[in-house]
Amino acid sequence: MAEYADEVIPVSVDGAEDTVVADTAAARRTARRDGLAVGLATAVYGISFGALAVASGLDVWQACFLSLVMFTGGSQFALVGVLASGGVAAGGSAIATAAMLGIRNVIYGMRMKPLVAPPGADGRPASVWRRGAAAWITIDESTAVALAQSDDRAARTGFWVTGVVIFVGWNLTTLAGALIGDAIGDTRAWGLDAAAAAAFLGLLWPRLKRVQAGAVAVGAAVVATLTTPVLMPGMPVLVAAVVAVAVGWFDLFTRRRAE
Amino acid sequence: MTTWHIILIASAATLALKLAGYLIPAGFLERERPARIADLLTVALLAALIAVQTLGAGQDIVIDARVPAVIVAAALYALRVPFVVVVIVAAAVAAGIRAFS
Structure with a gap:
């Protein structure tokens, strides 16, 4: 939801x-x-x-x-x-x-x-x-x-x-x-x-208000796409979660989008 | 595992997480770093699911009717069109392209 x-x-x-x-x-x-x-x-x-x-x-x-x-x-x-x-x-x-x-x-x-x-x-x-x-x-x-x-x-x-x-x-x-x-x-x-x-995009959309979230979304999508040919189906999504842990741990990309 | 096993285990896990919020004392997850990671985890998983759902076909990456459908969906969300309408339009775009190609 x-x-x-x-x-x-x-x-x-x-x-x-x-x-x-x-x-x-x-x-x-x-x-x-x-x-x-x-x-x-x-x-x-x-x-x-x-x-x-x-x-x-x-x-x-x-x-x-x-x-x-x-x-x-x-x-x-x-x-x-x-x-x-x-x-x-x-x-x-x-x-x-x-x-x-x-x-x-x-x-x-x-x-x-x-x-x-x-x-x-x-x-x-x-x-x-x-x-x-x-x-x-x-x-x-x-x-x-x-x-x-x-x-x-x-x-x-x-x-x-x-x-x-x-x-x-x-x-x-x-x-x-x-x-x-x-x-x-x-x-x-x-x-x-x-x-x-499109349904996943609808769930994601309201969460993209900050630069940090946008960066994580792009990074995770790239990781999932690149690993799809080499990992078992399902695994690329889990691997992409590492992007969130890395960015969240070091609090990268914190500049807020201009409003 | 059968489909029912997967459904039962996953449902038990998500329900247990909901209950945990009411049973365990607030603490760890309310600290800044864990809260931030939990928040970004949702973003990362959804973005990865979009990528796989749009480009994946088993273990192959393909560009087909799903790509324009998702681009249209993004444009409609940007225009604040309601979720259900966007999902239906996205399906129609993909179905239309497949029907006429």
Whole structure:
């Protein structure tokens, strides 16, 4: 799923604090509206995931299982993408790529925990169910909508509304897409391989605001392309991850793009 | 491994990562360098996937209908066209080129 962090959500910061109570209610309404808008927009492209998953050789159940349990778009697209290029033999690479793309969810969870699953008044941690449910729907969009709100209660509302709307919508559209993909047959003739590349580009696009990210993207693409002829399918993507570690470790290319 | 094994292991791994954010104390990953690397990791993996998905055919590098489709997709994203529309147009470009060549 794409990242909306810096663009989609308008935050209401009129600053006027005439009545605090009304402000809070308005903030929560804004959060609900943001969550619904981002949620519905995101859920729609579960169709492309479902279709691509089936085109990669998964059956309808497997596509739906991924959306239910994995439920993090980048990893889902990556898993089926690597399987499409290397088949079951590339399973190890597919798992590793999906898992590495899921690492950012750890950071999102750490940011969201104090907001959406805070300890109770008695100091005991939130219930396992609450933390489990929050973790399940912790993705780019729910985190982004929460962080864009003006106060903690609104952030909580935004997180849950976005997460639940996407969860329900994403699973329904995955099923629809998988059934469509199943009916299509020859996926190359329909351009579904190009659609997969375009989907990855859509996930990457909002992350390219800094020179550093752009440099990593170019470097990783070059490394993956150059190593494709000499490595097993799936491995070039993993090798390209080294570019991120090298640039991130030494903090290279830090000049910010002129704005 | 079967496809189901791959799906189960990968799903368990990504779900465990999500849970980890809520179970382990904040610390390591919130430090500047690990956070930066985790962030760039996402960028690198997605860029590598784009390259392989656009140019790869097994272990060969080929230039075919996918390349113009991805260029069109980039132009549309730059114009802030929604994700779903871009993906459909990209598929249509590739399908069109293949149909008429």
